[in-house]
Amino acid sequence: MTGRRTAQALTALALATLPFAAAAGELNILTWEGYADPAFITPFEEASGCTVSATYVGSNDDFAAKLAAGGGVYDVITPSLDTVGMMRLAGFVDPIDTAAVSGISGIYPEFSEHPEIVVDGETWAVPLIWGSVSVIYRPDKISGTPDSIGVLFDPAYKGKISMWDDKSAIYWTARYLGYPNVFDLSDAELEAVKAKLIEQKPLIRKYWSSAGELTDLMANNEVWVSNAWTGLTSKDVNALEKGFSVVEFSPKEKAEGWMDSMMLVRGTPNQECAAKFMSYMQSAQGQCGIAASTGYFPVNPGAVADCMDAAMKEERKVDNIDFVKSLVMWQQPVRLDKYLEVWNAVKAAP
Template identity: 80%
Template sequence: MKILRKLAVCALATVAILPQTVAASAGELNVLTWEGYSTKGFIPKFEEASGCKVTASYVGSNDDFAAKLAAGGGVYDIITPSLDTVPMMRLAGFVAPIDTAKVAGFDGIYPEFSKAADVVADDATWAVPLIWGSVSLIYRPDKFATKPDSIAVLFDPANKGKISLWDDKSALYWTARYLGYDNVFDLTDEQLEAVKAKLIEQKPLIRKYWASAGELTELMANQEVFVSNAWTGLTSKDVNNLKKGFEVVEFTPKEKAEGWMDSMMLVKDTPNEDCAYKYMSFMQSAEGQCGIAESTGYFPVNPKAVAGCMSDEMKKDRQVDNVEFVKSLVMWQQPKRLDKYLEVWNAVKAAP
């Protein structure tokens, strides 16, 4: 507990915090979430049906959640961290348990997600699964003589200045897998030193660490980078829709892609609990699940909800009723020594 609270406070020193606003009044809902999770395509339908006005603020990394919540209570009502960050939010005391009886459609969620060890703990449910997907590699086929098949493409000097990487501690996971380590969430001190050294060696090759999917889209659309890791489905869709005269393609490296699942968590002492539960229920409905899947290109967590609002082709593309796909991914977990991982990643970024 003390370590996690310390991490939240330390995060304030490294993440820019926006000026604080007063707590939202009843009938308003402030959601701290990711790009594409609260768009005009489906949120107005919720607002009209519920009478709850949604204001969304966005994060670029899971590390942002602790920093922004530690900045002061009463600003956010719902947060949507990834599975590897859910335990930290619980143990740091930022969130309250979920009354699943108040979440319509909860029983339709894949049990692999709704009953996951980090979702259910201390005899309570702490998160409502929202959307899931993978993190693969994206590249410009016209810039490579042969199709890459490995994470090695991110460390190849031949691609100097045209490589990007997500500004997130998961860079350690990618590098650890590239170095052949299987225990990516429980690396030894020696292994972490090797990972740090490799990432520092890579820095001269990096054009920029991207902080959001929108930033990566711009980097690729403006031809500043040709290869990066990316949230599967989103950046490729956005870049290709710009029709810049070239296309980008995603691929799963031979070291496997990473997997993630984002969930809705109820911020402790929110004054907008009624709206929060209405929102969670809406996001388990056909309009919510198909809306967010369409907006992002990610995979729905509730196959019952999307049964009538997705074509068979889209269901296949979004892995509906194919939870076996999870087994092919390196699913994110909270690192055993989260503080050490953050320390190493910050050391990499601080290195010349």
């Protein structure tokens, strides 16, 4: 069997165990780069009869905006943990029938039983993939061995610094300023964060909106240092073999952690394909596929038992849930509207 046919056969076997009959359908997913790579989506389509169409977001703030503009366009969304509660409270999603989704029992309980995921006995999301947010840099351009968020505020690298175009810039700056609770900052703390970000703004080459954009910025020598989703951009930049490499580090002020989950858009007529997809993404094909596509960490350790060697499992934190506890895991800010107001003010500043 060729590798492709083997993948198709394994996918068909996984789908055959699902508690519903196969049927043709469509599945429109609002998701992140790398989460609908043809390497694992095409075998799913061919085995399930469900055609997948993906639209990509650059920030968690995009989910509400796009659903409010026309939620009927999408069937499944994959927001991060700090946005799951907002989607539920806004009425954008329906609870999930876990009996129709296989593989949930293999997910780390720290994720599958998280209070944002299970509310009043109902499951609102199925964990998909997780990771951290690191600092990525060019060791041939950045002096010494940086270990602090401060490198993102260093005037020596004016015009060569980038940051993600997202309210999480507030979290980074708050940690750099020494504030302990970055998700519940006081008015005075938010003002200090805003002032620091506005002070940083002349140093910024560009706020990036997607991992692909950051990859291009670094590959084209426009940016030397940025925050980045651990694994993805470094993998992609280094694969281009531009004559230099990039490396990552977790800052001494601690790195952020995130977990993205699949949610069912309210009233979708494609629930059967959605359940098949959620189940598939807990299988070896799904978890191995998305981990390979992104460089992120699987939520279902048993599913990747045979596709990763010992070194890869260590790198992707398989069965290392303690790593989660070392991170500042994203939460929805207590005053989300105030955080968005601050971030928009920073971007609007000259």
